């Protein structure tokens with residue numbers, strides 16, 4: 001660091017981020033090889049809110065860097081796509097990427113040091129784990145589901161959680177279409193037999209899917225996409241959802257699960273993991289299904305009662321099933337699908353006309369690349385600018401960017417308990433300065449305030465930070481500049 005920097009106050013570390021105030025003053029005082037204001041284009045430019053590249057006019061949005069980029073430690077688990085990894089590395093962040101998830105004890109050790117964690121569906125970020133994550137500011141779920149994260153605990157500790165709400169929906173829908181035809185034609189069994197050398201040409205109980213009824217449980221992103229594909233192949237579509245949703249094409253919403261089960265030839269589940277969806281398809285529901293019908297589950301393993309499915313298939317009520325998800329799933333690839341993983345695994349494997357896949361619904365090049373970019377961008381935007389658009393557990397807050405000619409401006413982010421009187425206190429602290437713009441919103445018990453303050457000196461930034469930190473309503477304070 002140059003000598004000029006010696007006189008520059010250093011803000012005490014926040015969430016473990018060493019934050020010198022030198023960044024906004026002079027590039028010569030920056031200790032970071034990459035995070036310099038003189039040449040922001042050496043960094044990945046975050047997209048604007050609509051995904052378009054930032055404009056290249058003389059004044060452009062300022063890339064906020066309150067910290068030395070290398071100090072941002074990111075742990076990516078479960079083989080997050082290269083697109084996401086690269087985007088984060090291009091920021092200069094320190095990124096460690098592992099191929100599988102980690103057992104809880106190892107996860108707790110690793111999470112202690114990181115500011116950002118990226119996971120997929122396997123890594124459980126329970127309260128037990130998050131309690132140890134003293135420096136964590138944000139979680140990126142590089143998938144749709146967020147049931148693996150204790151969202152409430154995270155929000156109450158100022159940790160934002162982002163996901164990718166629909167980038168893999170089409171991949172799941174296509175897999176389900178493939179399974180509908182494969183089950184109707186017993187493709188899995190015929191292929192397995194021939195792999196073993198047995199020629200077994202049969203047509204008994206093999207069907208076309210044209211004119212058959214597909215029953216979709218959960219008509220959200222995946223269910224509705226599937227509806228369009230199924231109709232294009234000549235199927236009739238009915239669906240059941242807790243919400244009253246617009247039918248696509250000639251699909252028809254039915255009022256109860258029972259009504260769906262006793263009309264559908266194929267039943268497919270696309271609901272999230274919730275207490276209400278646990279064992280949603282169990283003994284009673286199999287009884288309500290049509291004789292010789294089929295069940296598909298590519299949602300979450302808790303939705304179908306698997307011992308009940310095994311019985312229904314053994315007694316011939318259900319003619320076939322495809323499962324992509326299971327109550328217990330291993331953290332990585334290997335020979336794990338045994339009774340030690342799920343007590344009934346070997347009974348399930350022994351059934352006829354059952355397609356078992358290792359949670360690959362969203363596993364396509366297209367989906368993983370898109371998710372990598374979408375969640376990677378959301379993480380960069382949050383770390384660098386505090387923007388919460390797309391967060392699943394905090395209010396969605398955004399302010400127009402600070403511009404590159406606003407060098408002595410700072411962005412103040414104050415995540416706090418949603419109790420009366422906080423704004424008065426915050427505005428007493430900010431009140432001596434020129435607040436250019438300010439926004440606040442809440443989600444349940446947690447509120448998120450963002451304010452851009454102009455012409456503040458490093459000493460004043462330090463004072464603002466420390467005063468906010470001292471308020472009893474504080475959950476987390478960040479000052480970006």
Ligand SMILES: NC(=O)C1=CN([C@@H]2O[C@H](COP(=O)(O)OP(=O)(O)OC[C@H]3O[C@@H](n4cnc5c(N)ncnc54)[C@H](O)[C@@H]3O)[C@@H](O)[C@H]2O)C=CC1
Nearest residue numbers: 144145218219220221222241242270271272298299361362
């Ligand atoms: N196998 C895989 O690789 C993948 C699995 N998934 C799973 O699929 C699930 C669904 O995904 P999306 O369609 O994107 O979700 P979504 O949120 O767009 O749609 C879910 C629908 O289920 C409905 N729903 C909720 N509770 C219900 C209930 N008790 N009864 C009936 N309907 C109910 C909701 O109203 C909503 O319309 C995800 O939550 C995730 O767990 C998602 C992506 C990949």
Ligand SMILES: O=C(O)C(=O)COP(=O)(O)O
Nearest residue numbers: 120121122143144145362
């Ligand atoms: O997107 C989801 O919710 C999925 O279930 C896909 O999970 P994955 O990214 O394959 O671990």
